[in-house]
Amino acid sequence: MLSKKAHTGRHSTGARKFMMGGTSLFLFLFLASLLTGCAGNTQDSQDLSGKLSISGSTALKPLVDVAAKEFMHQHPQVTIKVAGGGSKTGLKNVNDKVSDIGNSDIYVDPALYPDPNMTDHIICVAPFVMIVHPDITVKSLSKEQLIDILSNGKITNWNQIEGGKDQPIHPIVRPATSGTRATFRKYILGGADELVGTPLNADDTDAVVNKVATTPGAIGYIGLSALKPTVKTVAIDNYTPTAQTISDGKYNFWSYEHMYTLGDNTPLLTQFLAFMTSPAIQKKAHDLSYITTEEIKPPKAAILPEQPFNRSSLALSFSHESEVTRRESYN
Missing domain, CATH: 3.40.190.10 (Periplasmic binding protein-like II)
Incomplete structure (x- = not known):
């Protein structure tokens, strides 16, 4: 565990050595001690x-x-x-x-x-991903495009993006209590905040997935662990989250x-x-x-x-x- 305080592990007690050919009494005592130790461990649990x-x-x-x-x-x-x-x-x-x-x-x-x-x-590390409604045909978005969609509202239709069709964009915004939102704001939006879209009342990842899946033109973001087949993922600057892309600094939407x-x-x-x-x-x-x-x-x-x-x-x-x-x- 990576912690700012050191943790002391429990040291196991070594079994007692005994001589081959020892007396039966000694062997009995040795076996009894092992059984007692096992019982003690079980009791601890x-x-x-x-x-x-x-x-x-x-x-x-x-x-x-x-x-x-x-x-x-x-x-x-x-x-x-x-x-x-x-x-x-x-x-x-x-x-x-x-x-x-x-x-x-x-x-x-x-x-x-x-x-x-x-x-x-x-x-551990949690990779985050952009998700969109299953009808969206865009494969990747740049950070600049994400800022224009979610922060300053310059991009409002998917047809303003290469590969997109004529359909209004509906951003789904997580509440201010969300750490994922804080990470997104800092590392993808460059410190800008989300000023357009439909805000959710509670920070619930499943609610984000369900809202994006049922709202035509929707876009949002979630932890990769919560991804469901009801939505599509969109790459960021043509990169997807892997241990390698994160380690190389090519994919920045993640957190410890x-x-x-x-x-x-x-x-x-x-x-x-x-x-x-x-x-x-x-x-x-x-x-x-x-x-x-x-x-x-x-x-x-x-x-x-x-x-x-x-x-x-x-x-x-x-x-x-x-x-x-x-x-x-x-x-």
Whole structure:
């Protein structure tokens, strides 16, 4: 897990050595100790109990839903409730102690949340995609065209774009609480805001998909993990999101997915956070179209000067990156 706080793993107890040809009593005691150890591990698992409340990013929610379900299956005495609401809602909820974990597409703003216990746990990377109504024939849009469609309103009909037919454009706008909107605004619109289109009342990725799918001429954006065959995707500057295009800096519509906590010193919280970056859940992330931290190369700007890249320095590199090269706008 990529976190600004170090986590200490549980060390397993080594089995006692015994001499071949030892007495039967010694062998009995050895076997008894193994059985006792196994029973203790089982008891530890059974004793893990309690409740976790998680809210925030709808882009990360599909993965958290899967992980929560599996974690509760492994630990029947644990209850985990996962809600959306948008990244900024998640950050506020964890800061106000309404949620134990706040999921976010964006880094926390220390001016808004100065608590030194606010801890960032980077889980994976979420690629975002532009989606359009299935009747749209345009294959790619430039950043300039997206600004003209969504911000200044210079482009209002699909026939103003190569490959488009005569049909009004209907942008679907996510609410201000959306971290995906903040990412889109900063990295695709160049800091401009969305000033035209139909605003949604709540940050719900499925609602975006359904609205675009049922509105002729519609365009919107979602996390790739939420893509459905009811809509089409449109490339940005002829690039689609892959680990390679993101690592090369050719596709900029993506974000690190964070889980923020106000400290993580309870056994349940600590184990669930570790579970989120376990090989099993990271495989689920890959299957759900997220990009794992093993698949992506941190941008060159993320590496500290004269510091060679290695996995052990990844958390430090991402921390530097968060402050310098991919800091979100909160205006």
